Amino acid sequence: MNTNPSPWRLSATSWLWPKSLSENLRRIASWKLPVSEVALLFYQHAPSLAYLPKEFEPGRGLSSHVHLPLDLPWDDGPRAVWELLDRLMAVPGALSPWGGVLHPPAQPDRLAGVARIWREAAPGWRLMVENIPGQDLRAHWPVVQEYDLPVCLDVGHQMAFDQDWLLDAPDLFERVELVHCYAPGMVKQRHEHLSLTELSPSQRRIIKGILARLGPDTRILFEVFSESDLRGSLETFYALCRELSQESGAK
Structure with missing residues (x-):
């Protein structure tokens, strides 16, 4: 299981075991799986800013x-948000993240303010906006286009919250640089982060259709939070890749 049958770089989350960040990074960096990137989960800003450089050292060799x-702090204006983002992206030090995934604010003009500063600052990392529950990016799409923002496509959110319009949005797949890949469960307007082994037949078809439209430089993150769910997701992902290859060869 150490050979990646796809053209895409595969990623795991930085929380697969109930251990420290450094221990999770050490295990991911040392195992014999085709995972060469880690998603650093900075869900809250204060504890994320408190990480020390040494906590990222065990992940050397991984991209992030x-x-x-x-x-x-969206209410404090775009400059306050940008300054916090800029500080956070510097925290991993040697792991040098290539991009950050942003949950957009409700108001598109607030996203526009931060996007403008990001463009002007040209920091060397990519600012990706994600489709999330309640924000399918429809209202934000003019901002995405104006500032040429990349997109993190969350397939679980897309399926669970009926965000079908997004797959037909102008130039979506030219913008997708990262995919959050997992099974969302079967209850509409709710979602879980389940192994891809839990996909229904219709969900498998949707994900396979998405994979068929991705560019080769896109990254795939299995957004699950245990080693067993990651391994199960990898096996299902391999099967989807084989099916895609067979279907492409049959045409």
């Missing part, structure tokens, strides 16, 4: 990206 906090 950051899931940016859910508690950003």
Whole structure:
């Protein structure tokens, strides 16, 4: 299971075991799986800023990206949000994340303010906006286009919250640089982060259709939070890749 049958770089979350961040990174960096990137889960800004450089050292050899906090100070204006994002992206030090995943605020103009500063600052890392529950990016799409923002496509949110419009949005797949890949469960308007082994037949078809449209430079994050769910997801992902290859060869 150490051979990646797809063209995409595969990622795991930085929380697969109930251990410290450094221990999770050490285990991910040392195992014999085709996972070469880690998603650093900076869900809250204060504890994320408190990480020390030495806590990232065990992950040397991995590439990384950051899931940016859910508690950003949007009410304080775009400059305050940007300064916090800039500080957070510097925290991993040697792991040098290539991008950050942002949950967009409800108001598109607030996203526009931060996007403008990101463009002007040109920090060397990618600011990706994610489709989330209650924000399918429809209202934000003019901002995405104006500032040429990349997108993190969360397939679980897309399926669970009926965000079908997004898959037909203008130039979506040219913008998708990261995919959050997992099974969301079967209850509409709710979602879980389950192994891909839990996909229904219709959900398998949706994910397979998404994979068929991705560019080769896109990253795939299995957004699950245990080693067993990651291993199960990898096996299902391999099967989907084989099916895609067979279907492509049959055409």
